[in-house]
Amino acid sequence: MPVIPLDDHHWAITTPASTYVIGVEVDPLTGEAAPRQTYWGPRLTPEAARQVTCLPKRHVSSFSAPTEIEELLPVDGGGRWGSPSLQVTFGHARSLEPQFVEAGVHDEGGGAERLDVVLADAYHPFEIVLSVRVRDDTDVIERWTTVRCGSSGAEVAITRLDSGNWFIPDAAAYRHSGVFGAWAEELQLQRGPLPVGELVFTSRQGVTSHTANPWVMIDAGAATEEHGEVWGVALAWSGSWRLTTTHRPEGGVCVSGGFGHDGVRWTLAPGEELVAPPVLGLYSGGGFGAASRSWHEYARGHVLPTPLEEQPVLYNSWEATAFAVTEAHQLELAKTAADLGVELFVVDDGWFGGRDDDTTSLGDWHPHRERFPEGLRGMFDGIRDLGMRAGLWVEPEGLSKESELYRAHPEWALHMEHRRRDEKRQQLVLNFARDDVRAWALGWLDRLVTELGLDYLKWDMNRPFTQAGWPERETDQDRVWIEHTRGVYGVMGLLRERHPGLRIESCSGGGGRIDFGIMRYTDEVWPSDNTDAHDRQTVQHGFSQLYPASAMSAWVTDSPNLTTGRAMPLRYRFHVAMAGVLGIGGNLPEWTSGELEAAAELIAQYKRVRPTVQHGLQYRLAGTPGQERSAVQYVLGEQVVVFVYNPLGNAKRGPRRLRLTGLDPEALYELEADGSRWYGATLMASGIRPAAWEPIGADHRSEMVVLRKV
């Protein structure tokens, strides 16, 4: 089984390709128990794991505690001066002295086991449970922390609760990787040396954020796409968060992660508990590519609600119509979309209240009075009559000051007494921590889905929190930072339960809410409002580091692009979007008949390779996407699909041959384009010569290469 007891206080957590050894040692002087990680790396036999239950002691002087980074949860207390993963205030004292209570392994079924290590403060009735879940089909280990205020004690204030701290084994040098960005420029991959000190990536926005995504990967400086050891940590949470990477001057690195941000305070009454969301750890010995493939498999196996389904080709009306949604125009778009082979038609913002622009109506979720006097049923019947499924944009957490809802319930907005209510994108945020708000949201969403027979909701969230208070909660208003996110999960979960056929897309002004937390409730996510295929390539490259192509919504839009003004060939736009879940977002009546014909052909081609793109193993083959010749490959069963890109046509430098990977060296593969047959060994060692990579030609040339194992 995956959790192997090594002795009565050490355990080897064993995944298919890795071992993670943890133990609880009691300090003979203080009696304190500090559960520590003693190993995380390639898989070991239990006998070998027994030999790594003890780490070499790091140099300790009275001025430093270098071993605290090995702890599963370095608390604020005793001789620790690093970034605390748990900070609690008892009355006026702010220091924990955890002692060991017990540990137990639980069979969770389906090949999963959970180890719980229970600690308690030496004096106060306060319990800490460190949980580790391991499964037999993934190298991703899930950890989280539960804290409980004993019913016999007084209330305690929690000012930091991480889900867990991960220690990265010693190396001479370290690099860190992550994705960062901004609106319309999300998920830009950065990789660089890890300086000594504390490196904090965080969102204080109440949503995951465009600025940084909650994951970090560490390597010893030499990992490449296909080689080398990589340790990854990701947080499954969609509100504010913090990941702190500490590189100690004496050597050694740890990454701690949890929800909330600095200063957020949670009061636990006697008898109450607080459970942190999962923080995930992955060791991979096969470079960044293998690490990404393991994350993708984990997402498909244990996160996404419908991983076995093929995500449909959708049309979204936003870039074509903005707020000017009318039945006639949507049906005109729908007719052309259906002719192209689109399977799901999504009506975006502008269908409700008096929503003619973004100044008004969020909260008034009834059909727009002037534009849909008869309701929306006719439009959706029309869409279904064209043979497509029907989807609708909503922003349940949004609240316009200019709305019936705000006039009736100003107290439902996040707000603080004696403070302004700042609007962003001319709107406030509804407090989903409130029971009445969630009940209201579930009520109208449920009715909408039922009455219109909706198959799909695009759940948007267009602004971060400000003045995030909840005056009714008096001394415990900060709860809203956590309860809001749980509330959103709760409403999405109940909606899905009531409508098992319903599919949901997560969007937050583009890519502001992409993480393994929201992916438990949503089938796909929208990575960016920037649909320029050139820019999109870097966004998709960043997305693919952790998240699978089956969850990555990607539209083909107009040229020149609405956001960037860049003109680009239709094929390139398609080939970039076909590397994820293909969608169309252009103003179709403006497309020429030649473009429509080509689009129909490309959609048909996508459907032929869709299972491989969405469910296959993904290999990032070469080059920095968007900046030089690059390619991405997918393999499923007998089919191999490669998208090849060349953004700078006239660049003479750069490879002409493209080496494939992940093939069976002894098998023959047939190129769909000309029927020629090649050994896997040849394709991997020598490669193919893509036409799009020939050095002289137009910018933005691309092609899709399909091979079949014969």
Ligand code: DGJ
């Ligand atoms: C932001 C989203 O990212 C867009 O796709 C669109 O849905 C708009 N909101 C609508 O207001």
